[in-house]
Structure formats: structure tokens, C-alpha cells
Amino acid sequence: MLIPEESATIGQVLAEAARRWGNRPLLAVPANPARSYAPQGLEWSYAEVARRVSQLSAVYAEAGYGVGHRVGLLLENQPEHFIHKLAMNALGVCCVPLNPDHRPMEMAYVIGHARLDLIISLDALLPLVQQSLAHTPHRTAVLSVQAAEDRLPPPPTPREEREVRASDIASVLYTSGTTGRPKGCLLSHRYELATGQWYASTGGLVNFREGQERIYNPLPVFHVNALVFSFFCAVLTGNCQIQTDRFQPTRWFEEVHSSRATVVHYLGVVVPMLLNQPAHRLERDHQVRFAIGAGVDPQRHAEFEARFGYPLVEIWGMTEMVRAIFDSQTPRQVGTRAFGRTRxxxxxxxxxxxxxxxxxxxxxxxxxxxxxxxPRKDCFSGYLDDEAATEHxxxxxxxxxxxxxxxxxxxxxxxxxxxxxxxxxSGENIAAAEVEAVLQAHPAVAQAAVLGVHDEVREEEVLACVVLKSGQQAHPSINDPLVQNLLTYCREALAYYKVPGWLWFTEEIPTTGTQKVQKHQLFPAGTDPRETPGMLDLRPLKKRKAMHSA
The missing domain is CATH 2.30.38.10 (Luciferase; Domain 3)
Structure with a gap:
């Protein structure tokens, strides 16, 4: 493994990795005939990535970009995202990934808050950028990714004429959050390299062999998991990141097989979606040694491993902290929400x-x-322009x-x-995730989100929002057989006070690009969810005596 000095920058480490592992693959895209780019797939070696980065760095440098500038990238999961980021970082330019799922007002906030000097966008997303700029007084140049290969408009301010430092900010990643405005997490060169080193040196089941691993990551590159966590682990170990455009359950088995993936990344929502797929001829025809992710339903953890033949290693992590915690040591606690021990x-x-x-x-x-x-060694450098939140x-x-x-x-x-x-x-703390796990294990439920709503007597009551699987149907009545079946199912698995007091069937539960549930978007702001049409009041059936045997 390449162990970077604490003073090393991303540009220096990439150059050393290319020297060591020039002909080995670094970045791959699996084939997908339906995709608009690289339908036959592609694979770039360390030498090829370094060549492309060097060529693009020269374009940025010639235009005057360097230390002190921030450039937004709206490139989805296309491999050019990595090339632009690495090219910018080599010069000390800060990369600000933009979320293609944002609506114009959301993106306008990020553009203005980050004070972007330039935005590089896919052609198809240029209208979104222009709509976003109409909602912010901040003015910034916008260029298509194709045009950016040859020439860039100059930045509005001169660069700082100095060498790039490990403490310089390599990326600003905006937290998705569930309430309030997102915060911009400042990630230095040192943070990003230390993240890869921490992951690569985990040990136990998470054992990276130099030059032998192929990491399949279907998560968005505008978040830390794919852009930093797995990518720099690959760079420091001479391995390859396989970056697909997005998670698609119908393509998972084919892509994992054809890409020869040895490591896969997942989120909790991936597990039930794959388990709900019909038997696939390739579901056990793979080279996967382990999977890395968080949020697996404990009741389906063992089922997944038995069906597909590789361990799901649960971790804890967040953008602000370089060091994830892994449940990678045997024996693991499958069927619980354990995520490991510290080291x-x-x-x-x-x-x-x-x-x-x-x-x-x-x-x-x-x-x-x-x-x-x-205490803060190698962690995020703070929240952009929010010292109070950082110190808090x-x-x-x-x-x-x-x-x-x-x-x-x-x-x-x-x-x-x-x-x-x-x-x-009523004085009891109820974890929404526990109730969600029970509901999602019901054979008729595709997805569930649980939250607390105001209760005049008990402070809060449990409200369950449920998406039913295709072919399932329930009427908004407490006497409906499926409603009664769900209630009985919860009674049998949960203490009486955890059983939903309110139940609402919906066609969709809003999520972010990384499939995190956005509970605050389920109901319009300022409204009482209990008054939503179709809301079922199950509180009359939620009595201690009735639940006594649960």
C-alpha cells in the first residue's frame, strides 16, 4: 500500500500511484447499452488517468485557476468527474460537486453559498444551471464539459501564487440533512488521503490486496462514499474503482459479474430491493469477497448473505469524520444493528x-x-462560513x-x-428505525418511513408511512384486512407503545441521491400530518391490555 506523508497532496499521490501501477486499471465503467455515455463500458489505467489529468490541469492553469478558486461540477457519475476533480486538486483548486437531483432553488443556494468561480456541466443539465442562477445574485461562468476540454474562461480573481498544501481544501461536500439549509463540509487533501488509508487498512474481512481488487460503487460521486472513501482507497492500493451511473436492481447482478467486482458498496435500501428481485442466473456467479455499507435491515441481513454468497460488512460513517467504524472482525453480529468497535x-x-x-x-x-x-486530526476542516456550527x-x-x-x-x-x-x-424513547425494520419485513411492504407526530396526551405518537409492493392494495379503513394484518404483525414484533398509532399509505417516500429518506418532505411544511387525507387513526386499537401478549 502507498502510505502518503502527512504533507502529501492529492496531485503528488496520484503521480506516485501512476509511477508504481501505470498499466493497472484505476477507473472503470461497466457496459450498459441503454446509457448515453460509454455504452460499451470503459477502463482507464493509472497512466491513462494521470495523462488525462495532466492535460486538463494545463487547461485550468492556462486560464488562471489555482489556489483559492472553487469550481462546481455537475457531471453526475460520469468518469470525467474524477478527471476534473484530480486536475483541479493538482493546482490547488477546490472541487464542489453539484447534485443533479436538486431543484433550481436548492442548487442556487449551493452556488451562492460556495461562491463558485466556474461551473462545468453536462449538456443535458445546463438548463438546470441556468434556472438555478436566476435564483441567486452570485454570478459565475458556466461551461459544458466538452468545451472545458480545450479552453476555460478566466476566473474573476487571481489565484494565490504558492505551492499546494495538504491543508488546502480539495472538496466542499454539502450534507443532505433532513432539516434546514445544508452545510458545506470542507475536506482537505490530507482528509481525503487519510480517508482512503483508513479504509484500506481496516483489516479482518475488509482486507485489500494490492492490485487485485475491483470496487463496484453504485453511489453518487457528489457524495463522500464514491468520490473519496472508496476512490482513494483504490488509489493507495493499486486497485480499480468501478463506477456505474446509479444503482439499478435490474442491472446489479449483470454489472457485478461482468465487471469482475471483488468488493461492492451498498446502502440499506439496496438489500431489500435485491432480495425482491426474482432469481437471477448470475446472482451467485461473481467474485465478490465482501460488501461495505450501512443500514441493512437486521431481519434480512442473514437472508442476503445466504442467497448471494458474500458478507455485508456494516459500517458507521459521516462526511465530517475521516474514520469509519467497521464490523469487520469475526464473529460478526449479523441480525443486529452492530457496526463494529473502535481501533x-x-x-x-x-x-x-x-x-x-x-x-x-x-x-x-x-x-x-x-x-x-x-482531537481533530485528519477530520473535516469545518463548515464553510459557519464557525459557530463547527465549534458547536x-x-x-x-x-x-x-x-x-x-x-x-x-x-x-x-x-x-x-x-x-x-x-x-409517554416517557418512552422509540427508535423510528426499529419500527421501520419491522414494517419493511412484512411481505406486503416495499418501503416504510416512521416519524413522531404531536399527541395531546402522550407528547408524541408513532406515525408510519407505508409504500405497498406492486399488486398489493389497502383501503383507508381500520377494518381493511391488510391494515389489520399490518397491525397484528407489529403487535407481535414490538412492545405495545412502539406500534404505529397512525398509518398512511403513499405511493412514494422521497429520498436523496444516496437514497436517504427525506422525512421532512413527506408532508407540507406547517401542516399537521394527522389531517392528511387517507390518514388512519389506529390509536383506539393501541391499548396496553390489547398488546399485553406482545
């Missing part, structure tokens, strides 16, 4: 609302740091993740829920 380079506390440590196996917020002397997150010398976990006496950590998704009902 050297990461300290963890589990605390209550007053930041006081809680006892083992007690829910609390997870706090992280590198060490007492250097780091209060007391620990980063506050906002995630509620519990820790076993042997140090094994279990994910419970995002703190804001804990439902407080």
Missing part, C-alpha cells in the same frame, strides 16, 4: 443530553475524536455525531437512530 486512531464516548457518559448498553449520543492532544459540533473537544448508539461491555457499538428521529411517547 487505534479513534476514541468514542456515549453520552446523555448533558454530555455525561452513560453506562454500557444504555442509549446515548456517540462522540468522536482522534485523541485528547489532537466540536464542543468539549469531541465531535458530536447526532447518532444515538449503545455500547456492549466488550466495546461493540450498535446503531439505534439519528437523535432527531427518536420518538418520545
Amino acid at each position: 487505534h486512531g479513534l476514541e468514542v464516548r456515549v453520552v446523555d443530553d448533558a454530555d455525561q457518559d452513560v453506562a454500557d448498553q444504555t442509549p446515548g449520543e456517540m462522540l468522536l475524536r482522534y485523541s485528547a492532544d489532537t 459540533a466540536w464542543r468539549g473537544g469531541w465531535f458530536h455525531t447526532g447518532d444515538v448508539v449503545s455500547r456492549d461491555p466488550d466495546g461493540l457499538l450498535h446503531f439505534l437512530e439519528r437523535r432527531k428521529n427518536i420518538i418520545r411517547r
